[in-house]
Amino acid sequence: xxxxxxxxxxxxxxxxxxxxxxxxxxxxxxxxxxxxxxxxxxxxxxxxxxxxxxxxxxxxxxxxxxxxxxxxxxxxxxxxxxxxxxxxxxxxxxxxxxxxxxxxxxxxxxxxxxxxxxxxxxxxxxxxxxxxxxxxxxxxxxxxxxxxxxxxxxxxxxxxxxxxxxxxxxxxxxxxxxxxxxxxxxxxxxxxxx
Amino acid sequence: xxxxxxxxxxxxxxxxxxxxxxxxxxxxxxxxxxxxxxxxxxxxxxxxxxxxxxxxxxxxxxxxxxxxxxxxxxxxxxxxxxxxxxxxxxxxxxxxxxxxxxxxxxxxxxxxxxxxxxxxxxxxxxxxxxxxxxxxxxxxxxxxxxxxxxxxxxxxxxxxxxxxxxxxxxxxxxxxxxxxxxxxxxxxxxxxxxxxxxxxxxxxxxxxxxxxxxxxxxxxxxxxxxxxxxxxxxxxxxxxxxxxxxxxxxxxxxxxxxxxxxxxxxxxxxxxxxxxxxxxxxxxxxxxxxxxxxxxxxxxxxxxxxxxxxxxxxxxxxxxxxxxxxxxxxxxxxxxxxxxxxxxxxxxxxxxxxxxxxxxxxxxxxxxxxxxxxxxxxxxxxxxxxxxxxxxxxxxxxxxxxxxxxxxxxxxxxxxxxxxxxxxxxxxxxxxxxxxxxxxxxxxxxxxxxxxxxxxxxxxxxxxxxxxxxxxxxxxxxxxxxxxxxxxxxxxxxxxxxxxxxxxxxxxxxxxxxxxxxxxxxxxxxxxxxxxx
Numbered sequence: 001x002x003x004x005x006x007x008x009x010x011x012x013x014x015x016x017x018x019x020x021x022x023x024x025x026x027x028x029x030x031x032x033x034x035x036x037x038x039x040x041x042x043x044x045x046x047x048x049x050x051x052x053x054x055x056x057x058x059x060x061x062x063x064x065x066x067x068x069x070x071x072x073x074x075x076x077x078x079x080x081x082x083x084x085x086x087x088x089x090x091x092x093x094x095x096x097x098x099x100x101x102x103x104x105x106x107x108x109x110x111x112x113x114x115x116x117x118x119x120x121x122x123x124x125x126x127x128x129x130x131x132x133x134x135x136x137x138x139x140x141x142x143x144x145x146x147x148x149x150x151x152x153x154x155x156x157x158x159x160x161x162x163x164x165x166x167x168x169x170x171x172x173x174x175x176x177x178x179x180x181x182x183x184x185x186x187x188x189x190x191x192x193x194x
Numbered sequence: 195x196x197x198x199x200x201x202x203x204x205x206x207x208x209x210x211x212x213x214x215x216x217x218x219x220x221x222x223x224x225x226x227x228x229x230x231x232x233x234x235x236x237x238x239x240x241x242x243x244x245x246x247x248x249x250x251x252x253x254x255x256x257x258x259x260x261x262x263x264x265x266x267x268x269x270x271x272x273x274x275x276x277x278x279x280x281x282x283x284x285x286x287x288x289x290x291x292x293x294x295x296x297x298x299x300x301x302x303x304x305x306x307x308x309x310x311x312x313x314x315x316x317x318x319x320x321x322x323x324x325x326x327x328x329x330x331x332x333x334x335x336x337x338x339x340x341x342x343x344x345x346x347x348x349x350x351x352x353x354x355x356x357x358x359x360x361x362x363x364x365x366x367x368x369x370x371x372x373x374x375x376x377x378x379x380x381x382x383x384x385x386x387x388x389x390x391x392x393x394x395x396x397x398x399x400x401x402x403x404x405x406x407x408x409x410x411x412x413x414x415x416x417x418x419x420x421x422x423x424x425x426x427x428x429x430x431x432x433x434x435x436x437x438x439x440x441x442x443x444x445x446x447x448x449x450x451x452x453x454x455x456x457x458x459x460x461x462x463x464x465x466x467x468x469x470x471x472x473x474x475x476x477x478x479x480x481x482x483x484x485x486x487x488x489x490x491x492x493x494x495x496x497x498x499x500x501x502x503x504x505x506x507x508x509x510x511x512x513x514x515x516x517x518x519x520x521x522x523x524x525x526x527x528x529x530x531x532x533x534x535x536x537x538x539x540x541x542x543x544x545x546x547x548x549x550x551x552x553x554x555x556x557x558x559x560x561x562x563x564x565x566x567x568x569x570x571x572x573x574x575x576x577x578x579x580x581x582x583x584x585x586x587x588x589x590x591x592x593x594x595x596x597x598x599x600x601x602x603x604x605x606x607x608x609x610x611x612x613x614x615x616x617x618x619x620x621x622x623x624x625x626x627x628x629x630x631x632x633x634x635x636x637x638x639x640x641x642x643x644x645x646x647x648x649x650x651x652x653x654x655x656x657x658x659x660x661x662x663x664x665x666x667x668x669x670x671x672x673x674x675x676x677x678x679x680x681x682x683x684x685x686x687x688x689x690x691x692x693x694x695x696x697x698x699x700x701x702x703x704x705x706x707x708x709x710x711x712x713x714x715x716x717x718x719x720x721x722x723x724x725x726x727x
Contacts (some may be wrong), residue, residue: 010544023200023367033200036366038309039225039657044583046546051366061447062366062440067532081538089533102547104587107540115538146245 001031003153004064005052006083009075010100011045017166018073019050021145024162025154026054036062043130045102047079054154057175070156073148075127075141076100077112093119094189096127123147123192130188132179139181146185150193157185195372203363204229204372206334207301210341213237215376217268217296218246220256222627223656224275226311226364227303231273232659249653251662252598252627253278257285257300264298264354264390267382269345276304276315281598281628283320289354290324291402292392295384298346298354303364306517308484310655312578312597314515316486321356321463325406327413327709328463329357329422330439333366336422336461342376346361347416349410352388353496360485362517363440414464422461425469430454434477436470438490441483444523465493473607474502481526482506485518547583553714554581556686557648558589560694561619569702572615573608577601577629579621580654580716592619599628605643606636615702618645623653623661630674636707637675644701644708647671648686650716671709680704 005022019035026033037050040145043085051064066085071092074080080095087093095116099109116122125147127140134143149159163182167175201209208230211219222232234240235247243358246263250256253274260270274282274314279302286300302317321328329344331337337359344355384392419425433455437445442459460466460474474480474494480502482491491506505511511526512518524531548555558581561584576582576592577600584591584717594604620629625647636643647667653659663670672678682697684690701708715723 011546027198027200027369032369033365034368036362038361039228039365042656044546044549044580045544047544058366060443061520062362062368062443063519065447065524065532067534078541080545082541084535085537087535089535089537101589103542103544105542107542111540115540 001153002053002055002057003071004069005054006064006069006072006086007052007074008079008083009074010079010102011048013075013100015048015050015075018141018145019052020166021142021159021162022052022054022152022154024165025158028158028161029154031056032059034059034062034102044049047082049079049083071148071151073144075144077116078107080115081112081115090121092121092123092151094123094144094146094151095125097124098128123189125185125188127185130184134184135177135180139178142178143181143185146182147189149182149186150189182192196373198369198371199263200367201338201370202229202333202365202367203331203334203337203359204303204365205233206338207357207359207667209237209370209372210338210347210698211271211299212237212245213373213375214297214342214345215269215378216245216271217378219271219273220246220250220260220264221273222250222253222256223653223659224278224303225409225656226305226359227273227275227278227301228656228659229364230271230301230303238487239375248663249660253282254285257282257289260298260443261285261289261292261574264294264296265292265383266296268296268379270296270298272298272300274302276302276317277310277311277313277597278302278586279315279317279320286320286354287324288394290326290406291394291399293303293352293388293402294348294354295352295382295388297348299341299344299348299357300354301357301359303359303361304486305361307361309361312595314486316489317356317358318463318489321358322489325410326353326391327351327355327416329355330463331357331359331363332439332442332459332461332463334363334366335370337363338370338372340422340461352414353409353413358439360440360517410464414467416715417462417464418466418468420462420466423466423469424459425472426457426459428453428455428457431456432479434458434473434480436460436473436480436482437488438484441485441518441523444518444520445483445527447520448524448527448529449582462492465490470494479503479505481511482510483518483523483526538626545586548580549585549717551717552580553650553686553712553716554584554648556691556694557581557583557619557646557712558591558686560686560691561617561646561698562589562591562701564695564698565617569615569700572617573613574617574619575601575608577624579624580650581619581621581648598624599632602629602636602643602645603632603646606632606639606641609641609643614642616643616704618643620645620647620656622647622649622651622663622667625667626661626663626670630670633671633676633707633709634674640706642705644698644710646710646712649711649713651713652716652719654716654718658716658722667711676707676709680706680708681711682709683711683713686714691722
């Protein structure tokens with residue numbers, strides 16, 4: 001099996017926590033993994049991305065080749081569109097719909113919505129709203145991970161265990177909030193893909 | 195007992211150094227090298243063993259401090275980004291002359307494509323320039339294994355060893371199998387025949403330099419038989435591929451079933467000339483895939499006795515600038531691209547920006563208002579840090595950014611030429627890194643410059659590491675000779691705008707060295723401190 005995942009968002013949104021949870025689940029499942037990210041300037045409100053490669057065989061390149069990404073998971077809608085060149089023709093986009101407008105020339109909301117809707121395989125969720133309803137708005141990244149979980153070919157229990165492991169030191173309440181957001185995101189995705 | 199861990203390339207190297215019996219890491223923060231030192235700082239073994247891990251003022255002091263530990267017989271690691279090698283260069287090149295006593299490994303983490311840098315530079319040149327061996331890992335596992343090998347090589351040949359990483363290795367995670375921990379070395383200084391080379395007077399240096407050249411011949415033999423340089427034969431001899439460091443991954447990514455051509459993976463230098471000659475003798479053309487500058491590609495034209503088609507960055511098969519990707523290597527191999535979606539036309543760039551609430555914003559707001567209202571001919575010479583973002587909208591506040599500390603020295607040079615006002619904007623960590631010596635020059639000549647040290651009590655852009663002069667900047671400036679009446683401290687907040695503007699006006703008008711210190715903790719580190727409580 002192989003799964004090439006691009007995680008994207010804006011610096012500070014928490015995409016790296018998503019990568020950490022998936023990474024934990026992958027190790028637990030005995031698969032191989034490479035996960036590349038960019039530090040430094042990316043903390044400062046710029047676009048950030050991580051390349052996450054999962055495989056049962058040896059992973060060579062740390063970077064995902066163009067056309068090889070199976071899924072783009074994005075915490076921000078314009079950032080989801082930034083990586084179309086890497087997405088396989090039948091690849092999935094799972095994205096938050098809430099825009100992060102920290103630039104003057106951000107495109108019109110309906111333009112972004114139209115481009116996303118035009119993709120054959122897309123799941124769009126309001127991650128903040130789902131997280132808020134299930135637990136806490138700070139778990140938006142876990143809600144997004146839940147929405148992407150149906151496409152990862154990883155057992156859901158292993159992802160949930162990953163959440164427990166990663167957030168354990170923040171206390172039981174934070175763990176439960178993140179699990180609740182994850183499950184709510186998962187349910188939303190299941191509804192959309194039917 | 196083999197254990198498995200998911201580690202960044204930086205972390206794998208750091209853990210490998212700890213397991214090799216490290217006694218000290220010396221470094222200045224710089225992307226993508228910062229995490230090596232941070233990993234060591236946080237590792238339990240470090241506290242247990244009393245391993246030195248405090249940040250140095252700059253890469254030169256870091257290199258020299260590590261050299262001192264090596265002189266005393268213990269194993270030391272130096273870490274920096276590629277431009278840091280420029281700062282450390284005097285010490286680094288001369289460390290090849292003194293040689294090492296305790297193992298000495300210098301790590302240069304290059305940033306091709308300049309994700310977070312002023313330029314691209316290939317640190318392998320420094321290895322060749324100084325005459326030291328270079329290791330270039332292809333995988334995170336190699337980063338862990340190689341640093342241990344490097345310490346051993348350093349002690350056997352009594353020479354510093356350079357390890358070269360690039361961003362995509364440093365900041366990418368993979369599973370690493372880790373081994374046992376070695377003891378640290380005991381204190382022991384150079385003896386007998388090894389004492390003279392540590393005193394680089396011409397009489398000693400001339401003898402040592404000849405020995406260094408002979409040593410390099412032996413180091414080339416090591417590279418020929420190194421387990422990190424692998425020759426994998428292939429039936430199709432129309433092409434031979436030389437792949438250095440992580441470029442090997444991009445080549446093999448495109449040959450899932452194994453490459454049809456012979457592939458020579460190079461991860462240890464000096465170049466293994468015999469292996470290269472073998473490939474050249476058997477193949478009709480060579481493709482050189484290397485990250486950074488065409489170091490190997492250029493060298494080949496000297497090694498080979500007869501002309502052979504050599505393709506790479508210099509011939510256009512691979513891009514001359516920027517980092518390699520599996521896609522650019524795929525194109526160089528003549529393979530068709532995979533099918534993908536067309537890019538979106540509506541996506542726009544999202545550049546980094548100063549955080550909302552950052553003190554640098556208030557400093558720039560005050561400065562730009564004064565300059566625009568009253569001093570349109572003023573030039574602002576700035577430096578490397580978060581405040582470099584002052585070049586972008588909405589501030590457009592600065593005119594130059596060149597290298598660490600250049601703000602103050604360029605302002606002085608421009609003032610020498612008659613430019614008024616000449617204003618320098620520098621951060622607190624950059625100031626102690628390389629601004630102090632420039633300030634001394636300015637004080638010695640009473641230069642009419644206005645220096646703004648925008649103090650957020652941290653090394654911000656690299657993630658909030660300690661800053662060497664925190665709490666002592668005014669004393670340092672007064673100690674260097676700045677008139678205390680012209681060292682002005684203020685708190686950069688919107689409510690203090692008019693006061694800040696007044697200070698700036700007064701100090702611009704003063705015909706001598708002025709230092710203004712707008713001081714407020716970085717909001718990112720402030721958030722982290724508050725969360726800990």
